[in-house]
Amino acid sequence: MTDLSFEKPVKVRQRIRENILKKPTSGLCRGYAQGNLVILPKSLAYDFLLFAHRNPKPCPVLEVTDVGQRELKSIAKGSDVSTDIPKYRIYKKGRLEGEYLDIKDFWREDYVSFILGCSFTFESALIDAGISVRHIEAGSNVPMYITNMECRSAGIFSGPMVVSMRPVHVDNIVKTVQITSRYPKVHGAPIHIGAPKLIGIKDIFNPDFGEPVEIKENEIPVFWACGVTPQAVAMKVKPEIMITHAPGHMFITDIKNYELGNF
Amino acid sequence: MTDLSFEKPVKVRQRIRENILKKPTSGLCRGYAQGNLVILPKSLAYDFLLFAHRNPKPCPVLEVTDVGQRELKSIAKGSDVSTDIPKYRIYKKGRLEGEYLDIKDFWREDYVSFILGCSFTFESALIDAGISVRHIEAGSNVPMYITNMECRSAGIFSGPMVVSMRPVHVDNIVKTVQITSRYPKVHGAPIHIGAPKLIGIKDIFNPDFGEPVEIKENEIPVFWACGVTPQAVAMKVKPEIMITHAPGHMFITDIKNYELGNF
Numbered sequence: 001m002t003d004l005s006f007e008k009p010v011k012v013r014q015r016i017r018e019n020i021l022k023k024p025t026s027g028l029c030r031g032y033a034q035g036n037l038v039i040l041p042k043s044l045a046y047d048f049l050l051f052a053h054r055n056p057k058p059c060p061v062l063e064v065t066d067v068g069q070r071e072l073k074s075i076a077k078g079s080d081v082s083t084d085i086p087k088y089r090i091y092k093k094g095r096l097e098g099e100y101l102d103i104k105d106f107w108r109e110d111y112v113s114f115i116l117g118c119s120f121t122f123e124s125a126l127i128d129a130g131i132s133v134r135h136i137e138a139g140s141n142v143p144m145y146i147t148n149m150e151c152r153s154a155g156i157f158s159g160p161m162v163v164s165m166r167p168v169h170v171d172n173i174v175k176t177v178q179i180t181s182r183y184p185k186v187h188g189a190p191i192h193i194g195a196p197k198l199i200g201i202k203d204i205f206n207p208d209f210g211e212p213v214e215i216k217e218n219e220i221p222v223f224w225a226c227g228v229t230p231q232a233v234a235m236k237v238k239p240e241i242m243i244t245h246a247p248g249h250m251f252i253t254d255i256k257n258y259e260l261g262n263f
Numbered sequence: 264m265t266d267l268s269f270e271k272p273v274k275v276r277q278r279i280r281e282n283i284l285k286k287p288t289s290g291l292c293r294g295y296a297q298g299n300l301v302i303l304p305k306s307l308a309y310d311f312l313l314f315a316h317r318n319p320k321p322c323p324v325l326e327v328t329d330v331g332q333r334e335l336k337s338i339a340k341g342s343d344v345s346t347d348i349p350k351y352r353i354y355k356k357g358r359l360e361g362e363y364l365d366i367k368d369f370w371r372e373d374y375v376s377f378i379l380g381c382s383f384t385f386e387s388a389l390i391d392a393g394i395s396v397r398h399i400e401a402g403s404n405v406p407m408y409i410t411n412m413e414c415r416s417a418g419i420f421s422g423p424m425v426v427s428m429r430p431v432h433v434d435n436i437v438k439t440v441q442i443t444s445r446y447p448k449v450h451g452a453p454i455h456i457g458a459p460k461l462i463g464i465k466d467i468f469n470p471d472f473g474e475p476v477e478i479k480e481n482e483i484p485v486f487w488a489c490g491v492t493p494q495a496v497a498m499k500v501k502p503e504i505m506i507t508h509a510p511g512h513m514f515i516t517d518i519k520n521y522e523l524g525n526f
Contacts, residue, residue, distance in 0.1 A: 046312065
């Protein structure tokens with residue numbers, strides 16, 4: 001298979017659309033931002049947009065479509081949100097109904113699509129700065145935890161914040177805070193450092209989502225607000241319907257990582 | 264009258280509520296952020312929130328109330344948005360109907376209130392850095408211009424961006440960009456520097472709102488997206504009703520300017 005690490009997003013979205021590419025998107029189109037997907041009926045769009053606004057660390061909104069529109073005009077010209085993600089999930093009343101390669105047949109004219117920033121952007125900035133990211137080294141999914149930190153509620157949406165964890169050597173804590181602070185549109189600065197029990201995490205080696213990672217000597221667990229939060233919230237508040245990407249199967253945008261930074 | 268420059272916001276909001284204080288709020292409660300007000304019926308709230316999200320430079324949202332709520336819980340505990348601003352404006356179908364000291368008698372249970380960041384915060388950061396701000400020195404209102412830059416539309420809301428202008432000495436342009444870039448929640452980095460004709464401004468000494476200021480030798484006009492944009496947009500798209508603050512009569516929050524910075 002062609003190496004798609006340095007391919008343009010428009011080309012890779014085309015392969016995904018044709019179901020030639022069905023894999024997780026990590027490592028594809030280096031330098032370009034990827035995003036989480038949330039699709040909701042218009043009747044729930046205000047509550048969700050307000051929820052995202054009130055919780056910008058877990059839910060940094062990159063783009064919202066007009067009602068019924070499938071193209072993400074400002075971040076991916078010519079894209080189709082119903083086909084350009086390798087794997088979708090449909091939740092009905094908070095229950096995962098199934099996974100699909102596209103959602104063309106389920107499309108409704110009252111759908112609004114939200115793309116939320118994804119940690120791939122700050123991870124690539126950390127790696128560029130010489131700070132290794134454990135779960136990437138290990139080839140596993142980042143460990144994620146449901147915390148005791150409540151999101152600010154908005155309309156029907158409420159629930160606990162989900163966080164991701166990356167162990168960081170004490171020598172790199174300052175640099176890690178500095179680098180990720182520059183990217184508020186992809187979860188930004190850590191939300192907690194060093195005392196998982198304080199945020200309601202009982203067993204760091206038993207995450208609620210993803211896989212555990214090793215924490216080495218002189219490393220401290222660092223936590224970031226996580227884009228899985230809206231899925232966890234939806235499972236709790238049980239909206240009529242909600243469509244998302246499947247974990248790791250992200251939407252690849254035309255936005256350069258650099259453009260999402262505060263420089 | 265008591266000097267309120269260093270008074271706590273809660274005390275000053277109380278004086279405003281009792282109509283003891285009816286003046287513009289510039290210079291009050293130093294160190295605390297002030298905000299623009301937009302009140303709309305719930306039926307228009309999604310379009311406006313999306314408009315603000317798509318145009319974060321003119322419309323940086325600090326807080327949105329729940330429907331019918333008058334307290335701005337997260338930025339001003341115990342506040343009442345229907346009384347705590349010295350002067351309000353009511354627009355009906357895009358026409359200014361009148362100015363009022365409070366809007367208690369006009370309150371509707373379907374109102375949603377939006378507080379947008381205000382340039383006072385970055386102006387005070389500029390002054391702290393030794394960069395003088397001409398209209399403050401002159402004791403006049405900042406000059407504002409309707410540009411040829413279209414906002415991204417959302418639902419019923421669309422229209423040109425309004426900008427404010429401050430002349431900056433060439434020696435201070437870099438520092439001015441750096442300092443204001445740290446405050447994206449109060450319009451952030453300049454939107455244009457140096458060539459007003461390119462953004463549709465025909466006569467820099469004849470602003471559309473506010474008052475003209477002198478531009479001295481070796482000074483360049485620097486433009487920022489302006490919180491008057493939603494009022495200008497509303498006058499164009501003529502929503503049934505929209506309530507705002509009167510220019511210069513802002514909502515004083517409990518948020519420290521520092522908290523709005525990217526540090």
